[in-house]
Amino acid sequence: MNEIYRLKPSSIFDVCNEEVFLEREDPDHGDYINCRDHYELFYAISKYYEPDSILEIGTRNGYSLYSLVMGSDYINTVVGYDKEDDYVATTIENLSPNIPSGINFNVEAIDTKEVDELNSNYRLIHIDGDKSFNSTYHDLKLTRGKCRVVLVSDFYSERSVRDATQRFVYDNKERIKQTHVVESLRGIYIIEYRG
Numbered sequence: 069m070n071e072i073y074r075l076k077p078s079s080i081f082d083v084c085n086e087e088v089f090l091e092r093e094d095p096d097h098g099d100y101i102n103c104r105d106h107y108e109l110f111y112a113i114s115k116y117y118e119p120d121s122i123l124e125i126g127t128r129n130g131y132s133l134y135s136l137v138m139g140s141d142y143i144n145t146v147v148g149y150d151k152e153d154d155y156v157a158t159t160i161e162n163l164s165p166n167i168p169s170g171i172n173f174n175v176e177a178i179d180t181k182e183v184d185e186l187n188s189n190y191r192l193i194h195i196d197g198d199k200s201f202n203s204t205y206h207d208l209k210l211t212r213g214k215c216r217v218v219l220v221s222d223f224y225s226e227r228s229v230r231d232a233t234q235r236f237v238y239d240n241k242e243r244i245k246q247t248h249v250v251e252s253l254r255g256i257y258i259i260e261y262r263g
């Protein structure tokens with residue numbers, strides 16, 4: 069998986085439309101958007117796995133989902149969930165004109181706390197919603213049998229995410245082929261399921 073670092077662009081703006089990153093000049097958000105070690109690595113991870121389908125839990129304005137979509141040359145299905153209607157609307161408005169045409173793209177107002185089972189399978193699922201231990205563990209459980217690769221954001225920056233992810237990996241070790249931590253700004257944990 070070290071190849072992921074080789075696939076990282078120097079800046080996400082070299083490979084994506086920078087206007088999608090709405091808050092790139094906002095002092096409260098510009099730090100991580102412009103740090104060159106955050107969205108660049110989502111792009112690189114997607115280039116490494118080349119998923120044809122992606123689900124993201126927690127889209128906010130769609131920045132990481134957009135970076136993942138643009139990284140894969142094989143993408144045909146993109147689904148986002150966010151519990152906030154405003155973020156669902158912004159993600160749709162922001163990404164629709166900027167992702168390649170022909171992609172089946174859908175963003176839904178869904179609170180994953182209310183979801184017991186995902187109704188579709190995906191190649192890759194990115195978990196970036198509620199950061200509490202219980203919600204992270206719950207979102208991870210939703211991925212079982214539903215994808216080949218899981219990304220968990222904020223593995224270093226959120227203790228509750230790290231604890232829940234490590235607990236989940238221990239509890240499900242028979243199902244998991246390998247795991248890896250990507251050394252990004254906040255840490256991205258990768259779980260590859262067997263099969």
Ligand SMILES: C[S@@+](CC[C@H](N)C(=O)[O-])C[C@H]1O[C@@H](n2cnc3c(N)ncnc32)[C@H](O)[C@@H]1O
Nearest residue numbers: 126127128131132150151179180181196197198
């Ligand atoms: C850290 S932000 C996501 C950032 C985004 N993935 C990015 O990097 O551009 C977390 C998002 O998760 C959403 N969220 C929090 N809890 C959720 C839940 N239980 N179900 C769905 N979305 C949730 C929030 O509304 C927020 O937009």
